[in-house]
Amino acid sequence: MISTITLGLAIAAFAKSAAGHASIWHQSMWGFNVTAQTFSYDNRPVVPLQQMPFNQWWFHNHLAYPPHPDDFMEFPAGGSVNMQISCDKGYTDLYASAPGGDIRDPNSPLACPGQPTTAIHANNIEDVAGCAIGIAYKSDVNDVQPQDFAIFTVNYTCPWYLNTEFQIPADMPACPEGGCICGWFWIHNPDSGSEQMYMNGFQCKITGQTGNTPIGTPGLARRCGADPANGKPDASPNNCTVGPVQPFYWDQQEGNNVGMFEGIYSPPLYNGLYGFVDGAQPNLFQEPTVGGAPAAVPASSSAPAQSPSPSAQSVPVVASSSADTAAGSVAVSASVNVPQPATTSASAIAASAPKCKRRLPGEKKQKKRKSKARRSSIERHLKKRLAHESH
Numbered sequence: 001m002i003s004t005i006t007l008g009l010a011i012a013a014f015a016k017s018a019a020g021h022a023s024i025w026h027q028s029m030w031g032f033n034v035t036a037q038t039f040s041y042d043n044r045p046v047v048p049l050q051q052m053p054f055n056q057w058w059f060h061n062h063l064a065y066p067p068h069p070d071d072f073m074e075f076p077a078g079g080s081v082n083m084q085i086s087c088d089k090g091y092t093d094l095y096a097s098a099p100g101g102d103i104r105d106p107n108s109p110l111a112c113p114g115q116p117t118t119a120i121h122a123n124n125i126e127d128v129a130g131c132a133i134g135i136a137y138k139s140d141v142n143d144v145q146p147q148d149f150a151i152f153t154v155n156y157t158c159p160w161y162l163n164t165e166f167q168i169p170a171d172m173p174a175c176p177e178g179g180c181i182c183g184w185f186w187i188h189n190p191d192s193g194s195e196q197m198y199m200n201g202f203q204c205k206i207t208g209q210t211g212n213t214p215i216g217t218p219g220l221a222r223r224c225g226a227d228p229a230n231g232k233p234d235a236s237p238n239n240c241t242v243g244p245v246q247p248f249y250w251d252q253q254e255g256n257n258v259g260m261f262e263g264i265y266s267p268p269l270y271n272g273l274y275g276f277v278d279g280a281q282p283n284l285f286q287e288p289t290v291g292g293a294p295a296a297v298p299a300s301s302s303a304p305a306q307s308p309s310p311s312a313q314s315v316p317v318v319a320s321s322s323a324d325t326a327a328g329s330v331a332v333s334a335s336v337n338v339p340q341p342a343t344t345s346a347s348a349i350a351a352s353a354p355k356c357k358r359r360l361p362g363e364k365k366q367k368k369r370k371s372k373a374r375r376s377s378i379e380r381h382l383k384k385r386l387a388h389e390s391h
Helices: 004-018 054-061 346-352 363-390
Strands: 073-076 080-086 131-136 150-155 163-167 180-186 198-207
Touching: 054 198, 073 080, 131 198, 150 163
Parallel strands: 073 198
Antiparallel strands: 080 163, 131 150, 131 180, 180 198
């Protein structure tokens, strides 16, 4: 006989172990060596960002934990690059600096080998919603504002696989002498896990046959693809933003640039739903348009930078260079400020966002049904497992 207490404890343990998240892993990223103990809260690169103040979600609050100055991710113009994405650094080629060491699985191509697919918030590969890379043509991270990033490549199957290929547009302009600042962005489908976003910043360079035309001013992506879940079976191409667009800043306490007109269970996604193609993004070297007319572009902010959140513990800032990853780490002292969120006028947002109503009625019931179904599934699984172990 399985007691209610035993079953309840088992469900809690199972749910905790099944809750997984993901991040890129590269020496060029901010927070590469941040662990669960670095901050007063778990702020590892894989931890999702949800309902946080700007300083806490911007660059994952890792600006005080910079990469080595010589570490850059290189993107060859017109080529492709492989990035490793996983729920644990130990699954990647950079396992040497992972707290748990080498846990790679050479027999599995997945981002989180041996874990349920809910570790990456997907029920199957068709359920993944894509992730993206954005670039800001600035070398000093303190000068970067949210509206500076332009999405230049998307992978629809991200983050299903550990090794994820990103196609780079041809004629991408070269970075300034000190390099560029890039970011990895991901938001998952609403049917596997709570509402949240992911952002990890890193140093980058554009290499190879670069072009001379700069990327246009990034606009706001609009919900324009087929959306049967919200009663829109057909795509609306004329509602798409054509040209460069910003990443999605979503479901935070401040600094959001999307989500004002959709319900919380209709997240913005890096796929055709918001006009992204799978691979290198086209039409970057122009100003954004909607239906052939100029798109409203969020106003830039000249707000002064703020100091980083004091929630980080007083520990040495450690950054690893590609030359010393296996041998150890290089201590780097840094004093970093965090920029203010961009100020966007309500009229600009309204003009560039899709005109659909926020789905308020029934959302709480829908969430309860999902939660109840998930709990029932876990209960059935655990009853079978505990019954088997009792024999």
